[in-house]
Amino acid sequence: MGQVNRVVTVTINPAIDHTIAIPNFRAGEVNRVQFSQLDPGGKGINVASFLSDFGQPATVTGFLGADNDEIFRRFFAQKDIEDRCVRIAGQTRTGVKIMDEALRQTTDINFPGQTPSPADIDQLFGILRELAATHEWFVLAGSIPAGVSAGIYRDMVTLLAGKKVALDTSGEGLRQAIPAGPWLIKPNVHELAELVGEPLTTHADILKVARTLSERHGIHCVIVSMGKEGAIFVEGDEAIWAVPPPVEVKSTVGAGDSMVAGTVAGKMRGLSLAECARLATAFSMDRLTHLGAGLSSVAAVQSASERVTIRELSNTAI
Ligand SMILES: Nc1ncnc2c1ncn2[C@@H]1O[C@H](COP(=O)(O)OP(=O)(O)OP(=O)(O)O)[C@@H](O)[C@H]1O
Ligand SMILES: [Mg+2]
Structure with missing residues (x-):
């Protein structure tokens, strides 16, 4: 079977975001x-x-509650996203975000999700096996639903051995998946500190931990995001610090996700690490500066990318 130039993204704990201003x-x-x-x-x-x-067309899989999947179906159709999600009994959870532009803060109220059954999980792994025959890029992102083993991402990374697997999760799920050697991880600095059980206060600390993880587990690319301080991209001997300019933040929802998407988009176009870091940061700037899902436009991302500062970090110059 021929290779398909589509990215597969996997969401095992989706949510409907209900933003209330x-x-x-x-x-x-x-x-x-x-x-x-x-x-x-x-x-x-x-x-x-x-x-x-x-x-860059994408295929989605993971789980969706069968009872309220209409909003997802409409969204996928609109965005030319191929839907391979397993429908599970019940509803996809809702996450309420109370957005307060006056006080510049957001209050989150998260409902628990539905638990997929062992048969649902088997079905998902069957779909992944099938997609692996024709796809190169996989993005595994988000939390693990209650009642599902913390080893689920490890099992996916193992199943997808040899593929370009980007993993963005935290806690026990991340800890267990790392030894399976995903191709890319993007913890934020807090998630990374939790993983290694020590505070990471300097760039030197972060770089050291990122390099150790990469070498020990064969992780090709480690990205550590640091909110408005930007992100450190580590690959082999290379280390890049990408810093966004000060921006007027409208919503921080999806900052990390946009960074993962920008990195994958850059890698698929064969960009250098520095150019991937620039593009990923531009994706995040675009995400932060407007409300609503997705990117505002390709042109806006392009112009944001010109405002990103790229610094090479060497072992001595940090
Ligand atoms: N306040 C901010 N100002 C400018 N850029 C920001 C800000 N917050 C985040 N970013 C950009 O978004 C990127 C990812 O942000 P962050 O480190 O907060 O990810 P995260 O904690 O994984 O987010 P998420 O909650 O989406 O998982 C940063 O590296 C930076 O480029
Ligand atoms: Mg994140």
Whole structure:
């Protein structure tokens, strides 16, 4: 079978994001909603959405609640995203985000998700095996639903051995998957510190831990994101620090996902590590500076990329 130039993204714990705008939100009081909006969410689905907006078609798989998948079906059709998600009994959970532009803060209320059955999980692994025959790139992103083994990402990475697998998760799921050697990981600095059980306060600390992980487990590319401080991209002997300019943040939802999407898009186009770092950071800048799902436009990403500062980090110059 021929190779298909589509990225597969996997979301095992999706959510419907219910954004509710309430200026000066106060807990324990009556609050008036300015506007509200429902968006399909979940980290792998976000990555697929960014890629699709950038002209890079994606296939999504993972789990969706059968009872409320309409919003996802519409979204996938709109974005030319191929839907290979396993439908499970019940509803996809909702994540309520109370967005307060006056106080510049967001309050999250997360419902628990549905637990897929062992048969659902088998079905997903069957789909992954099938997709692996024709796809090179896989993005595994997000949390693990309650009741599912923390080893599920390890098992996926093992199944997809030899593929370009980007893993963006945290906690026990990340810890267990790392020895299986994903091709790329993108923890944020807090997730990385939790993983290694020590505070990471300097770039030198981060670089050392990233290099050790890469060498010990054969992880080709380690990206450590640091919020507005940018991100450190490590690959072999190379280390790049990409820093966004100060931007007016409208929403931080999906910052990390856009960075993963930008990196994959860059890698698929054969860009150097520095150029991938620039593109990934531009994706995140675009994500942060407008509301709503996805990228605003390819042109906006292009112009954002010109404002990213790229610094090479060497072992001595940090
Ligand atoms: N306040 C900010 N100002 C400018 N850029 C930012 C800001 N926050 C995040 N970014 C950009 O987004 C990238 C990823 O952000 P961050 O490190 O917060 O990811 P994350 O914690 O994995 O996010 P997520 O919650 O989406 O998983 C950063 O490396 C940076 O380029
Ligand atoms: Mg993240």
